[in-house]
Amino acid sequence: MTGEIDPPGDRREPERPDPSSLEQRTKQAGRLPGDRYVKIVRPKEFRRGAGGIYVTTSEALAPSSRAGRVYDGVRRVLFGRPLHTEAEAEERLSKKTGLAILASDNISSSAYATEEAMRVLALAGTGALFLTMPVAVAIVGILAIVVLSETRVIRAYPHGGGSYAVAKENIGVGAGLVAASALLIDYVLTVAVSTAAGVAAISSFVPEVHDQRVVWGVVIIAVLAIGNLRGVREAGVIFAAPTYLYMIGVVGLIAFGLYRIVSGDIPAAARPPDPFPAEGGELLGIFLILKAFSSGAVGLSGSEAVANGTPNFQKPEARNAAVTVVLMGTIFGTIFLGLTYLATTIGVVPSIGEKETVNSLITRSIVGNGPYWWFVQLATAVILLLAANTGFTGFPRLASVLANDRFMPRQFAFRGERLGFSVGIVSLAMMAAFVLAAFGGSVTQLIPLYTLGVFLAFTLSQSGLVRRWWRLRPRAWQLSVVVNVIGAVVTGITLVIVAYTKFSGGAWMVLVVLPLNVLLLYGISAHYRSVSDALTLEDLDQPLPRPLPPIVIVPIARLDRSAVQALAFACSISPHVRAVHIGSSHASAQEFQRRWDRWGGRRLPDGREIPLDVIDSPYRALLQPLLKYIDRIDERDPRPITVVLAEFVPRHWWEFILHSQTAFRLKAALLFRPNTIVIDVPYHFRDTADLSQ
């Protein structure tokens, strides 16, 4: 028994197992289950498909426990029923919903782009405001170049990925990852900034919201995440109306304003309570104009989203996406130039303390304080809020492209129950909520971090396109090269201007996080590559290694039914079973030994005893002595070590805390031990079935 120990130095080589036993077993297996295929077809759960492959039905998803059904019910109410993979085509976007979903970020920035530029110029006095229109024209010019090249990106990379795909293929992996990181960061900031702006807009109607703006922001982000988890199409239905209401309201306003100006009835400018003074404190120099330009350039953010979202469109995807991006550029350009023209012609002066927006002043000037003003303000608040949704379309899509290229965890490439990229949606929501909370929900503090990433991605993708045309030389490639060289230079200059003028305001944080993110993506890729190398089967012809029964160690705390069940299972899988008991005192160890010696089960039907080692642990530790014990056995025997754990499973999960978590801790410790297999033999409370028949 346990008292018998090899004399020191007696270390025999392990013997090869008797092949007859193995053959005996496999022969016997021939009669038992080898040809006894269990039929798993059940019309409701599994049906037979082509090539002998089973296909699961939606019934196979039904949970079997009560708690599972409750959980499932809650999930269906929140997210809807699971969708079949083939339903993906039906989930695609038309041009109409595509414009609402993918372009709302860009179009919504017309609500503040004019004001951002004016606020900078007004620092040099209200006389400098005449420069707003040239600045706006320059910005729209850049947008035109960007839109032009986006249509080319869409045609060349219809599977999405946008700037990442362009930069990676035409410049290099590094450039692609820089573009991808920049866009990922910008999508997070889009959600945070737009939510903060939307909450700010709400709080101008309901001032109580202001004190709880972080909470409101987080709630709104959660609602957006749930909407997107329900699927792209449902999100489109929810988000389309406000986008169109905003466009109708503002375009109608511009049309009416132009009509009044043309007809000579130039309206008097409404004034905020605290307009900028006529004499400004700053000199109207080139830096100020550049700063105004980069502030207004915030209006270009979000113009990437359509190209990245190309695969979300109905067929023909590329054509629909290209039409949508042109529509987006036209609408943004019209509204931005129209509002800027009205503002400068009427002579609107922005408020120093942000008491009233420039758009509100323009609206009041033209239509007065009536219901139309309310309509435009409300539509503006809602579209600002929904602009956050662009991030929810862009981020998960780009992350899935990166995950398929193994630069992000592969979970990001899985489509959830509703065919959305659930992991991406949830990760984005959490990061955006974190950023929002970290900056206290303040738009002013978040804005400087923004737009840098977009221009970095633009510059890289324009440069990539130049190299592409040079390499492929399609028809009229010279024109394309000229367009994209201009685009690369202009967006590059804009990037430098934005980084320079916004650096101390917060852009430095992006410049710190961005390279770290690139390194992270590289690291993930390197990990996946090395794992794949380690796991790949080089030689498919190699037979399965000859099965060798393992050494089985069964730690036993108490000699009860669960321990007996574990021992019986151990004996059913290998003839080499050892039991071990670790007691916390000599008395308890002795007591266990006595009980074991009285127990009939320690002797197998052939009369052989299961060997038992009893260990007294006077420091009351269990884990470390057991691990050391396994080490000692492992040293002497090259076969895999298998540890069989008797685990007591109570009826309810909360009863787990009443049972010490030793089995769990042991499993965690053994998981990292090489060459060790852990077997859980659960003993179910009120379990009538006996595992050992």
Add this chain to the structure above:
Amino acid sequence: MTGEIDPPGDRREPERPDPSSLEQRTKQAGRLPGDRYVKIVRPKEFRRGAGGIYVTTSEALAPSSRAGRVYDGVRRVLFGRPLHTEAEAEERLSKKTGLAILASDNISSSAYATEEAMRVLALAGTGALFLTMPVAVAIVGILAIVVLSETRVIRAYPHGGGSYAVAKENIGVGAGLVAASALLIDYVLTVAVSTAAGVAAISSFVPEVHDQRVVWGVVIIAVLAIGNLRGVREAGVIFAAPTYLYMIGVVGLIAFGLYRIVSGDIPAAARPPDPFPAEGGELLGIFLILKAFSSGAVGLSGSEAVANGTPNFQKPEARNAAVTVVLMGTIFGTIFLGLTYLATTIGVVPSIGEKETVNSLITRSIVGNGPYWWFVQLATAVILLLAANTGFTGFPRLASVLANDRFMPRQFAFRGERLGFSVGIVSLAMMAAFVLAAFGGSVTQLIPLYTLGVFLAFTLSQSGLVRRWWRLRPRAWQLSVVVNVIGAVVTGITLVIVAYTKFSGGAWMVLVVLPLNVLLLYGISAHYRSVSDALTLEDLDQPLPRPLPPIVIVPIARLDRSAVQALAFACSISPHVRAVHIGSSHASAQEFQRRWDRWGGRRLPDGREIPLDVIDSPYRALLQPLLKYIDRIDERDPRPITVVLAEFVPRHWWEFILHSQTAFRLKAALLFRPNTIVIDVPYHFRDTADLSQ
């Protein structure tokens, strides 16, 4: 292959295994490990003890991984090295440290008991303050009775448990659990109140602390918890000095005060900036006097701790504990009566706004504003802080007694590395921190919850003792009965007074939580009893059930090295192996099937193929179809279902997120499935050892 399915209705009974195979295996085992006991003795880790039992040394506790060593190092700095069980006797308390550790709560309440009584009486005008002395005498009278019966409890129940043990044994389990719950709640409140009072005392020196009092309170509780996790003796060394400094300081003050009064040099009373007015708003009736009494009775709290802590004392435990409890009563009575006499004789009037404590006024009156005043104030602040430590001795000890009786989770009965009841210490710290935070760290709000539990426990234990004397009738039992009947009546009346006068102030919360806690203890006990019934081996002579090779299902995501390893292990433990693949599209399922058909390992050495089922899951779910698949197989076959999971283990824990957690989720889902055994076959990254040789 997988295409071959039984015709419907063909459901054969499972065949019994060929016994020759099993015998073959056990015979072979006779040659392999049955008599090849691996020697685990290593002088540094395991040595042989009496009766063939191994004993681990402290070396066996050494962690083997680098992360483990770092963790271990940090733990040793915080808590010290692990202690041998036999060191427990050395960890015991002498009378000197026992008084400091177990009596500090009671003695420290002399710092505010006088004031609490005076503040109530002063509501009827300062003229009513002459009643403070009679009230104090009444309280000390009750204390004398309590101390008298505590010495009897100690002698009758030297293994601890105090009121719980007395009430349970002599009245019934219900009464015992009520007493235990009352004490457990009171220990939590002791820690919360004393910490809050200590922080308040500190903030009278360092006002900045007041704004962050919750944070400071939580930090102090954490420090106390760490101190107690280091062990009782070390805690004694840390906590003894302040207790004695306080006693010396205050007794010296009383002696000097009495000397001045006796010698006719009655000092003039120092006055706070806002004394109570001479004319009070309330009528000096019986209710007010009772209220003053119950406010002063807060001084009796903590007098339970010594009896509960009896097993912590050095031998002879009972004698040392009895001497300590008498010492405690004498010291508290002396200080309390002394201070009350001085206050009323000098004519000190308390401050309405709690600007200065009565003890500070007394000190200032007698010795002036000099260094002695500072010394007494500082010692008071420190002892108030350390009174919380009484809870840390009482709670874990009582919880361990309850855990041994199976009324609390058994983890509470385990001694940690330093022989303290670690789980109790940590739980107490968390609950006290929670209560402290919930009440915003305010002493005033916490005080009314306090003392109710102590008097409930006293009443029950006194009544229990009456029944004990009646039943056992030892020598002079009649006297004991008289003492304890008086004790029961007096503490019972005090209980009613305290509950009545403090009910609306917060005592109602205790009266709500207490029965819930009793129900919880009952529920835990019922659970353990039913589990024990289910697990106990009725018949030790029964042989081990005949081992029957299980059905082994191997879910395979990708046909790679880890999958091959899992299949090889599955084949080594049973001849009945089935592989299953679940793909998220028909294309990927087909691709897997093609690869499998090309793979040489699917055919065992005897030419038999491992059966494979390929399932296409168009809803992309993995878990539910697999569970349903297992259900289908399980329905047809009564043998235990064994699921072998290939788990990829990366080198670093943080790399886990890069691998989908399917194996983990599957394990969690299967744990609750009856009759199912889960086997983890880990594939270690950079694992050179091959499990299948």
